[in-house]
Amino acid sequence: MKIELIYALPDEQDLIELDVKDGTTIEQAIIQSGLLERYPQIDLQSNKVGIFSKVAKLDTTLREGDRIEIYRPLIADPKEVRKRKAAMQKEAKK
Numbered sequence: 105m106k107i108e109l110i111y112a113l114p115d116e117q118d119l120i121e122l123d124v125k126d127g128t129t130i131e132q133a134i135i136q137s138g139l140l141e142r143y144p145q146i147d148l149q150s151n152k153v154g155i156f157s158k159v160a161k162l163d164t165t166l167r168e169g170d171r172i173e174i175y176r177p178l179i180a181d182p183k184e185v186r187k188r189k190a191a192m193q194k195e196a197k198k
Contacts, residue, residue: 106121107124108120108171108172109174110173111139111174118139118142128166134162151177153172154173
């Protein structure tokens, strides 16, 4: 069964097409892909993963055509960024 696995960094994306057996889990596919060796910063205990932008567990069984995504941790809290931006815009209007 064919699936895709993607890991994106700020300056590059790694998209891997894999052929896996029926019953393969997300974790098994990630290990099979070799991404963990190429990107040692990936920690499956802390990095979230998903299928087509929906968070999933490592033991989720894959289906034909799934795209596994490995998410990096956020570098800033989105709420705080919006607050700072709103405050800056408010100051600029004065």
